[in-house]
Amino acid sequence: MNAVELFVGAGGLGMAVSQAGFKPQLVVDWDQWACDTIRENQKAGLEPFVSWPLIQGDVRQVNFSEISGSIDIVTGGPPCQPFSMGGRHRAYLDDRDMFPQAIRAVRELRPRAFVFENVKGLTRASFANYLEYIRLQLRHPEVKAKSKETWHEHLDRLEDYETRGKYRGLQYNVVMRVLNAANYGVPQKRERVLIVGFRADTGVEWHFPDHTHSHDALLWSQWRTEEYWDRHKVSRRSRPNDAKGKARAMRLREQPVESPWLTVRDAIADLPDPELHPLLAAARFSDHRFQPGARSYPGHTGSPLDEPAKTLKAGVHGVPGGENMLRRTDGSVRYFTVRESARLQTFPDEMIFHGSWSETMRQLGNAVPTRLAHVVVQKVRDRLTGTV
Known part of the structure; x- marks a missing residue:
């Protein structure tokens, strides 16, 4: 089963994707230090990094049509600074908001499923409308924004399309939830919002995994x-x-x-x-x-x-x-x-981290815990393969 991992960072979610049995066809991030961390581990022969087709660059310049074969899952953590509780809270006004590129990847690759994660700050009341805008774009990725159309206008049009109930083309069933990593065996009280979608024609029914801790x-x-x-x-x-x-x-x-x-x-x-x-x-x-x-x-x-x-x-x-x-x-x-x-x-x-203490801590502070990611991604894979 093939995967594309966007905004891989230090690889927390990416490792979970590989551990669940997906084969990455593309792994991309723009940050040099994070990519150097992955390359250091590739040189050391550490799995699963050794088999990752890593590209260091701007995801906005990636041509997804160059990827051969069908993609089963697209995953990633779009840069979270626009929504972070400790950031500047600019959201859609922030040019670091990469959700539009995550949505483009879904639209062009047409994966059977996707998993995106972000900071809990994305669910703040001040971002509620924009979060719904993200959800509706992921649900109907082919309903693209028109030239010079504001995001508010695009949201209105998506809501009209959603309530009309007559859908054409690509459609995903999308669920999202804030999960506390501590409830899944991670020694850290870390809350992340997970957004999971299945292509409508898969017929998959899915809910987030139950707490284990x-x-x-x-x-x-x-x-x-x-x-x-x-x-x-x-x-x-x-x-x-x-x-x-x-x-x-x-x-x-x-x-x-x-x-x-x-x-x-x-x-x-x-x-x-x-x-x-x-x-x-x-x-x-x-x-x-x-x-x-x-x-x-x-x-x-x-x-x-x-x-x-x-x-x-x-x-x-x-x-x-x-x-x-x-x-x-x-x-x-x-x-x-x-x-x-x-x-x-x-x-x-065994994992090696590249950069100074401060730089490495930045990579780790931006990451999703691998154990939490694996619990979610493994259940997605099990549903795609019909094993549960």
Whole structure:
């Protein structure tokens, strides 16, 4: 089954597509650093990167007609800065908005399915009309904007077409939902909006995967059975003072059926502390070096060790101050290393990242966790192949 991956970045979604059994026919991104990261891993022979037909360039210049054969899925994360909670919120006025190119790819490639992901900020009330505009364009990709037609005028015409109920040509059934990565086994509370569509003639019925992990299950393992602390060999005096979490755990009538949320400690417990043991950390793991300068201030206090990490962020000009930090149980803070951040994004330890700490953290902060992406893409593939 063939795939096209747009806006691949560091490859979080792209890896999931390959792991689900799709064969990329085109992988594209304009960012040199992200492409260098992929090329470094190709040179190292790391799967699935070695087989990716990578193109570094502007997707607006890509001629999709040059791709031979049918495409089963188009995936990608159109640049999210126009919609990010930490960005400038310009949306359709922002020339970094690449959703028009994602829609063009669907229109020209006619895939059986597509999966696009973006930041939760896309669902803000101020962007509601534009999100509906995106959805209707993906549903009816051949109803193109006319010359000099504003997006509002185009939206009106799409709404007329949608409500008329008589469709011609290419049509997709589209669903979207905000998913919290922590609910799917990612050690990070990271919310992303996923947009999934199936070509109408496939007849596929589909819904987003059910949660596999929960906060209540984590609290149960910490404060009811204490299995979490025993597994990590954390003494009673070293455990955090979480009165609210204890109280919630004690109110639970029975053990949750889901698996516990994974925590920062779960993700990095086997990594030497790069501040306390810098030589050991650097010798045993690549990209695991202490980065000085972390400081805590109101609203930016770091990620507690025994909870899923807060959302890793990229920032417009590198890592924003006070973000992407670990907060130890004694209250001290330090920046996450690149390797720790990759763990929090469920990237493989063998993966190499190209660029400075700040640049690499930007790549990671823009990525979708591979584990979350795989859960969604695998279910899409299963429905396309009729295996479920």
